Amino acid sequence: MSSVLDNACKRAVSPGTERLLAGMTLAAAGGINDEKLEKEDFLAAYGTFQLDASSEPFTTKTPMWFASMTKFVTSVAVLQCIDRDLFGLESPSDVDRLLPEWSQPQILTGFEDGQPKLQKARGKITAGRLISHTSGLAYDFHPGLLLQWRQSRGEGPRAMRGTIPDVFTTPLLFEPGTGWAYGPGHDVAGLMVARANNCTLEEYMRENIFDVLGMDDTTFEPRAHNGVAARLPPMVGRPLPDEPLSDETASLNNTRNLMLDHKDQYGSGGLFSTAEDYLKLLKSILRNDGRILRPETVDTLFTSTMSPSSDVALNTTLTNPAMAAAMIPGEPMVGSPGTGHWTHSLLGLISLTAKEGGLQAGWTQWGGAPNLKWWIDRKGNSCGIFATQLSPPGEKRHQQITHFFQQEMATRYGRS
The missing domain is CATH 3.40.710.10 (DD-peptidase/beta-lactamase superfamily)
Incomplete structure (x- = not known):
């Protein structure tokens, strides 16, 4: 040094x-x-x-x-599952199968008289879009439309305060694949890994990443x-x-x-x-x-x-x-x-x-x-x-x- x-x-x-x-x-x-x-x-x-x-x-x-x-580790886990043909990187049908809560997303376009305006998304969420922050999902603690959406429901930010399906089935901010927003895509992708392997994310990563590389802590x-x-x-x-x-x-x-x-x-x-x-x-x-x-x-x-x-x-x-x-x-x-x-x-x-x-x-x-x-x-x-x-x-x-x-x-x- x-x-x-x-x-x-x-x-x-x-x-x-x-x-x-x-x-x-x-x-x-x-x-x-x-x-x-x-x-x-x-x-x-x-x-x-x-x-x-x-x-x-x-x-x-x-x-x-x-x-x-x-997020780095979750991306590796997602790519391992793709290598093993458990789901596809750009396959909407695999999201429909493994993540039905996100299979019919809506886009939050604004507010009218204090009420959110929502429209059905034309595009689809995929594993690749989840781990590149281009799915349309975003965190609800940043100032903007999603925080306003929470407030319109009498809620505050809920990120990390419940199960992944409970807190991250929020409206999208843009059509999947057309924008970029820092958000919970890796949380949802990690759930996809866990469901595809019928185990917890910890169990999957320990067997396939941590134990392989000796990451004991x-x-x-x-x-x-x-x-x-x-x-x-x-x-x-x-x-x-x-x-x-x-x-x-x-x-x-x-x-x-x-x-x-x-x-x-x-x-x-x-x-x-x-x-x-x-x-x-x-x-x-x-x-x-x-x-x-x-x-x-x-x-x-x-x-x-x-x-x-x-x-x-x-x-x-x-x-x-x-x-x-x-x-x-x-x-x-x-x-x-x-x-x-x-x-x-x-x-x-x-x-x-x-x-x-x-x-x-x-x-x-x-x-x-x-x-x-x-x-x-x-x-x-x-x-x-x-x-x-x-x-x-x-x-x-x-x-x-x-x-x-x-x-x-x-x-x-x-x-x-």
């Missing part, structure tokens, strides 16, 4: 009013280099569980709530599996950008508690894991080793699934400062100086712009609400994860750490 990265990480967790993080873990790996050799994985941890410097140290085996990092059931819940660090928060960190102001605590005592196994945000565990999955996909997916299937994970109108909708979403901060933390907001263009695959966001001194155009990434982030750069031959438990999502002051980390790993593992 270079002194630049090491010193930046040490400063970030140094006690005092300028402390950026309580604790963090970094893990990265390369693919096969030009000499067909594998360089050693990079693993590092800094800081402590609490802001109290005498509390337990963070390690690369520290479990955390991984939130939307779950990854689970939807942290209170029941391997003592994960008892080993979780608390969430810390920065209430305002210029205020110091606090153990008492972590706004994500309530959401994490919903995941600890969940009503269902949410394929979009329900997993708890460690940096070491998650790196095993990233490596398998980067190296296309055939352990969990067919090599040709892995290629499809990195191919844009977007229609022209969906692509426009995605990049329009990324002009919103709040959405950009959460979805592409540390990257220029679309429409600002230095911005790039983004598209979306079955796995995550694809940047069509190279990072100076770092990742190459075509790198793929996603993150998790407590300021976690993963990436895979197939051209540049690296993958990695930055993990912490920090609120709010998209907190800006620590983002330079992830930039240094990615830049150094791109150099460490890059092909000669």
Whole structure:
């Protein structure tokens, strides 16, 4: 590790009013280099569980709530089922068969005299549209039509507060395949996986992903599996950008508690894991080793699934400062100086712009609400994860750490 990265990480967790993080873990790996050799994985941890410097140290085996990092794993599970002919990627009939609650969707077009205006969708939901956020489903906690629809029914946001069929059979916001909206598609797709295999999503992933790769600390059931819940660090928060960190102001605590005592196994945000565990999955996909997916299937994970109108909708979403901060933390907001263009695959966001001194155009990434982030750069031959438990999502002051980390790993593992 270079002194630049090491010193930046040490400063970030140094006690005092300028402390950026309580604790963090970094893990990265390369693919096969030009000499067909594998360089050693990079693993590092800094800081402590609490802001109290005498509390337990963070390690690369520290479990955390991984939130939307779950989506990567659910996408892999969906593609496994497609490989096994359990359902098709773009088959509406399989949605009708396995997800009848979503077989006849309606589109919310607006309101008249306070009442929602609904029309029958002409298009159909498919597994591929669910995991690329182009199905028309959206979360009900974002300001907009769907939150207004909830309020018209005398309800507040219900995402993650019941079973998947109970809380996510909401109207669509657009015709399937024609737009883009961040939403619960992976929750519904995870239910599709569970029903196709007549088991829970946890049981499916443990047999077909976690046990195969040795991901022993990854689970939807942290209170029941391997003592994960008892080993979780608390969430810390920065209430305002210029205020110091606090153990008492972590706004994500309530959401994490919903995941600890969940009503269902949410394929979009329900997993708890460690940096070491998650790196095993990233490596398998980067190296296309055939352990969990067919090599040709892995290629499809990195191919844009977007229609022209969906692509426009995605990049329009990324002009919103709040959405950009959460979805592409540390990257220029679309429409600002230095911005790039983004598209979306079955796995995550694809940047069509190279990072100076770092990742190459075509790198793929996603993150998790407590300021976690993963990436895979197939051209540049690296993958990695930055993990912490920090609120709010998209907190800006620590983002330079992830930039240094990615830049150094791109150099460490890059092909000669």
